[in-house]
Amino acid sequence: MKYKELIAKMTLEEKASLMSGKDFWQTQNIERLGINSIFLADGPHGIRKQAVGADKPGLNAGEPATCYPTAATVANSWNAELGEKVGEYLGEEAIAQKVNVLLGPGVNMKRNPLCGRNFEYFSEDPYLAGKMAASYIRGIQSYGVAACVKHFAANNQEERRMSIDTIVDERTLREIYLTAFEIAVKEGKTKSIMSSYNKLNGTYTNENLHLMQDILRGEWDYKGTVITDWGGSNDRIAGLLAGNELEMPTTAGETDQEIIQAIKRGEIKEDVLDECVDRLLDLIFTTEKAYQRPHVEFNVERHHRVSQKVAEESIVLLKNEGNILPLRFGKKVAVIGDFAKDARYQGAGSSIVNPTILDHTLDCFEESGIVSIGYEPGFERYGKKSQHKIDEACELAKKADVILLYLGLDEATEAEGLDRDSMKIPENQIQLLNAIYEVNQNIIAILSCGSAVEMPWIGKVKGLLHGYLGGQAGARAILRVLSGDVNPSGKLAETYPLRYEDTPSFRHFPGNEASVEYREGMYIGYRYYDTADVNVLFPFGFGLSYTTFVYSDLEVTKDGVTFIITNTGRIAGMEIAQLYVGCDSEDIFRPKKELKGFDKVFINAGESKKVKIPFDDKTFRYYNIKTNKWEIEEAEYSVLIGASSTDIRLVDRIHVEGTGAPLPYDKIKLPSYFAGKVTNVDEEEFEILLGRKVPVSTWDRTKPLGYNDIIAQCQYAKGWVARFTYRLVVFAHWYLRKVGKRSSANLIMMSIYHMPFRGIARLTGGVVNMPMLDGILMMVNGHFFKGLRHVWKERNKKVRFTKVKL
Structure with a gap:
């Protein structure tokens, strides 16, 4: 541990206090030990530091900052150097506004075109998304502040995002939904990561030991801080054991006490807490150094x-x-x-x-x-x-x-x-x-x-x-x-499909009530359209120019490819050359081809340029579910250079030595995946891919509602007050849309309708605590007066405790 001596000087209470926010945007401070608060601000494409006080929740106006193009836009540049430049300017503005942690970039995959937050994500391809994210991170962190890559992981829809259970097989998880994060960690060296709201295969991501410990801390050797999404903590002790250091926003000390009591009961070792404190201190102290230089306002016009x-x-x-x-x-x-x-x-x-x-x-x-x-x-x-x-x-x-x-x-x-x-x-x-x-x-x-x-x-x-x-x-x-x-x-x-019904996840988005099943597996975006031979409106990687380019002279070696691009038009222009690789073997199912490299080059009219794209550790790998690690299949591979995923200009082949791993699948049992035609995979075949039974995807209407059930489920609650509240919320949403106030209507869906009950406590900054929430749930489940008395009793207890502390 870097700060062992400092941690030894802390009381248990002080250590626990650092594990959740001081308010809505700042971390806790310990004045006697010189540990200051740091400020976290939204900022995937511009700083949103709230102009009102940091203790105020909600989407309030931010201080003026440059609004750069969104990630979905910049990804279309295919220019990692440009992404790094955006990051540098974001970092400079973070310094000017005294922001320590910039909450971005977002690297979740565009599994489905209807995801409401796709504008904030780079791509349907993990390699492109990862490379662009790593460039942003390098730029942001060049100023000493921290980037915070989000949302880790498999958060690919907004509906019921705080409660939905993402059901995905291990290979798809690794190859599609984690690769961009892997690149962000290993190449971008991000100082912080934000865990997502959703469950992943039955466990909330910030409590998921496989995700947080086996993969993030173990395989990727990540040493940085993990931060919950705002209100995204479910079980604080389980989150701490998984290595989720910082819970945001504040819970007014409630979860601090949970940590203290768990240690005193022996449920968690204090050493685990110490390691989490050490990683958070590193984030605090390293980002504080950025403010040792003279403060300079950024040039707005530039x-x-x-x-x-x-x-x-x-x-x-x-x-x-x-x-x-x-x-x-x-x-x-x-x-x-x-x-x-x-x-x-x-x-x-x-x-x-x-x-x-x-x-x-x-x-x-x-x-x-x-x-x-x-x-x-x-x-x-x-x-x-x-x-x-x-x-x-x-x-x-x-x-x-x-x-x-x-x-x-x-x-x-x-x-x-x-x-x-x-x-x-x-x-x-x-x-x-x-x-x-x-x-x-x-x-x-x-x-x-x-x-x-x-x-x-x-x-x-x-x-x-x-x-x-x-x-x-x-x-x-x-x-x-x-x-x-x-x-x-x-x-x-x-990719732009001809119609929504052509998308591979059409039948399984946004999933049923309790879960969403990724039955299409790894076949998202162009991986599906190219493999299943489905016509699209515009393919992945497509874009026209006012000039024309000709490709020639492809050479393939064990280290990479070189080729020539000539501008055959009358004006200068930039061309994005794309390297795709396809495995000719049929022993393991794969997409027809996958992006494995790209380069953007400026070429004057009549000029030719030699382009080199190297192979890397991701060029030929696949994740083997039998060996539980990355392997290489020995086979002939097609090496394709294209102006888009369908406009392939040059083709060659290379034989690659394999790692000798056993074949992971029985081809006869997975016909849809070997054919790449995955729009209608039945439950039995999906379960074979998963290696387990698919969980029940509907809400259990026989059980009382609990912490992780959402407000929308009040429609079948036993308590009349809950059912009335549900109807009131639905009416308010309908009415606001009717009168043209769609943004307010959207806010109701986001902050009330799909909110889990625990969010009432986790997102109110301690105004409502968990014991009070217990009373609310009593009312919801048909015990109105008993619940009301419980809420009143716990509120008074909380007020008395607050007065004693003061």
């Missing part, structure tokens, strides 16, 4: 320009019929769509940034050189239909040479705490597009959203530019691509 540069490199050109883009000089352009006036530039929830500057499209035309003849909103932002707005937009469209039509998803659709209902763009926007198409077919659509959408209307647009959520400078960045000042170089970090 950071804004960096945000613009990042957005420019992350924009994806998806369609360019007749080379309608870039816009030719002198073309009369009509600007239509509400997102042009009020840019959609970030997601919703805990990651909301209060931007220092905010560019809007209508304010940036003069410098872009594009001639706008006018603007019409065309549609109501939140879905309300308006024929009047459509008619006015069409009148403007008749006068223009080209239409810039800004479409997308609104802020209330993509949000933390709930998943999307569908992959569709709102119907009122489609009606507008159809109407404009009747009067002017030169339409360029600009999409603003952080996740995949269906596009049955794509035949009616000649150009399609996807800006994703481009941060505070995203609007200007889009205009620079439209005008040709910037050659688009982004490529999709996720």
